[in-house]
Amino acid sequence: MNVHNLMEEMVYSGVNELFDTVIESKADWLTCSCEQCRLDTICYVLNRLPPHYIKSGRGLAYAQNEDAIDKMQLVADINRIALEGMKQVLAKKRPNHDQSASLPKTPVFNFPTFVGRILDGCTFEPATNLQVQLLMEGALAECIDSTWSNPFTIDPHTPGTFTFWVKPVSADKPGIRKAFSFEILVNREGFDTIRYYFEIASTSESVIRTAVNTDHSHFLPDLHLFPSGHP
Numbered sequence: 001m002n003v004h005n006l007m008e009e010m011v012y013s014g015v016n017e018l019f020d021t022v023i024e025s026k027a028d029w030l031t032c033s034c035e036q037c038r039l040d041t042i043c044y045v046l047n048r049l050p051p052h053y054i055k056s057g058r059g060l061a062y063a064q065n066e067d068a069i070d071k072m073q074l075v076a077d078i079n080r081i082a083l084e085g086m087k088q089v090l091a092k093k094r095p096n097h098d099q100s101a102s103l104p105k106t107p108v109f110n111f112p113t114f115v116g117r118i119l120d121g122c123t124f125e126p127a128t129n130l131q132v133q134l135l136m137e138g139a140l141a142e143c144i145d146s147t148w149s150n151p152f153t154i155d156p157h158t159p160g161t162f163t164f165w166v167k168p169v170s171a172d173k174p175g176i177r178k179a180f181s182f183e184i185l186v187n188r189e190g191f192d193t194i195r196y197y198f199e200i201a202s203t204s205e206s207v208i209r210t211a212v213n214t215d216h217s218h219f220l221p222d223l224h225l226f227p228s229g230h231p
């Protein structure tokens with residue numbers, strides 16, 4: 001079943017409205033209102049509220065009729081935590097703040113996180129100490145923020161496992177279905193190059209997906225690393 005977290009929509013619009021209100025009031029503590037600071041604030045709020053999952057596609061309109069949610073109380077909670085989060089985010093901007101402030105304007109094509117494993121083809125042990133690249137339409141894919149990296153380095157702390165989260169791509173309008181081609185590329189000296197191609201279809205949305213949510217993970221099949229010249 002496809003589900004999504006209703007909180008994402010409510011928090012996304014709540015935080016954006018809050019920024020706009022504070023911009024209008026010309027508060028002196030408002031030092032930045034860029035997309036990255038807004039997203040950091042959205043994450044702050046989402047991490048502090050329990051998720052509320054609903055079936056995909058039914059959305060806010062449906063949920064408003066649900067008795068289970070005390071919507072007034074929820075909006076009050078979101079606003080209170082959003083203001084607290086916004087002040088904290090602005091008080092300690094990340095060192096890389098300016099370079100990561102380049103998320104596209106909505107609507108966007110969102111991507112799931114990609115999760116996969118590289119195994120030694122002879123022993124089936126998880127591989128370590130190697131780099132995995134993700135190509136998108138033939139070029140190194142950009143990640144959603146600086147906490148994700150491409151190439152991904154598999155070190156002994158994450159044996160065999162790699163993850164990527166691709167930065168959303170601008171769309172002309174919401175509701176467009178489009179396929180994107182990806183390639184996992186592993187080059188290690190003394191071993192055959194791994195090239196694994198796959199395609200992901202995404203429907204453009206009016207929100208940038210922020211919370212890491214396993215419902216939005218795409219699991220790739222295990223890939224195997226063989227020594228060069230292996231029969």
Ligand SMILES: [Zn+2]
Nearest residue numbers: 032033034037
């Ligand atoms: Zn900012």
